[in-house]
């Protein structure tokens with residue numbers, strides 16, 4: 576029996592994780608569930624899955640949640656804040672932590688789980704983008720098992736040799752005969768559009784992803800292709816390769832989730848219907864396989880698979896991410912923070928879609944880069960980029 580904490584249980588990944596776990600009640604149990612704003616949903620999840628602990632952001636919300644839980648006849652204990660998250664991520668009784676909080680807020684609780692040596696199911700790509708070097712070092716030191724949930728990274732992981740260790744700190748790609756990682760991208764809802772056509776699209780249009788159903792932040796990131804940029808950086812850290820070894824491939828059907836090219840000309844790809852329960856089930860059960868509730872792939876119904884190169888002019892966020900990956904140091908931290916601020920401003924309808932890349936670009940141009948040597952330094956860079964981009968948004972608004 577694996578006892579599991581889900582950080583970000585009320586989100587899209589959290590709900591899919593509970594769905595897969597619920598299909599195998601003899602294998603997986605819920606230790607703790609965490610949420611932020613969706614308190615009623617969290618209370619229902621705790622009651623349904625018998626969570627021992629629930630965590631929310633602050634004391635007032637914790638009191639409200641407690642009221643809801645007791646009215647459901649549920650004895651789940653409620654904690655709050657950073658300490659609460661760290662506690663349920665690192666408790667002795669926990670075997671596995673699903674890291675599915677969105678954005679930079681996911682970094683500290685995920686690191687708490689890493690430092691406690693838990694098995695980590697990593698959905699929160701932002702923590703690797705912000706602090707990849709420190710994060711991977713912490714994984715190596717603690718001996719945590721790290722499994723990627725992001726569908727592309729999970730696909731690549733499945734196509735790597737069995738003895739390819741994500742965390743032994745030795746460059747293995749060349750020795751394993753890997754010549755390229757092919758990172759799939761659907762292209763999002765605006766594939767084939769020009770930058771001018773995209774300038775004024777609404778948040779609802781941007782969040783209407785053709786193949787994947789996801790939270791609003793990652794949906795906007797998919798529409799700008801910043802999501803692929805973040806994933807490029809995520810892949811560099813996870814698989815210990817340089818960005819030049821990674822090629823982004825636009826594949827509108829989202830059936831080939833990514834692939835690995837080897838020196839003998841073989842390309843190993845992982846395919847499946849676009850449903851996050853597949854990578855979640857893969858990582859939960861690894862190295863076994865379990866039913867995920869996902870319909871099997873019908874290749875006859877799909878008929879065709881198409882591939883094209885990304886248009887870096889129409890989608891400048893991807894180019895910005897390539898540049899940040901090449902610069903290294905604090906550049907990816909700046910990129911991530913400025914993007915989070917810009918996407919929130921876009922969702923709040925304060926800026927236009929086309930201005931997201933402008934804000935990230937300006938932040939990266941104006942701030943100077945250094946090597947982050949500690950977690951405090953990373954958080955300092957994150958705050959610096961947030962302040963800069965927030966001020967820049969106010970400036971362009973007026």
Ligand code: NDP
Pocket residue numbers: 582583584585586587588589609610611612613614632674675676677678680698699700701724725726787788789790791792793851
């Ligand atoms: P959602 O927006 O659906 O869910 C985010 C979760 O994080 C919710 O539980 C939310 O709580 C919680 N949360 C938000 N802000 C905070 C905060 N400041 N402190 C604590 N908790 C917070 O996102 P997704 O599930 O779509 O994505 C989660 C992560 O997984 C992201 O990093 C994303 O990039 C990654 N990912 C997602 C994929 C997908 O298909 N959805 C695919 C690949 C990666 P509440 O809702 O209660 O406010």
Ligand code: MG
Pocket residue numbers: 725726727806
């Ligand atoms: Mg992905």
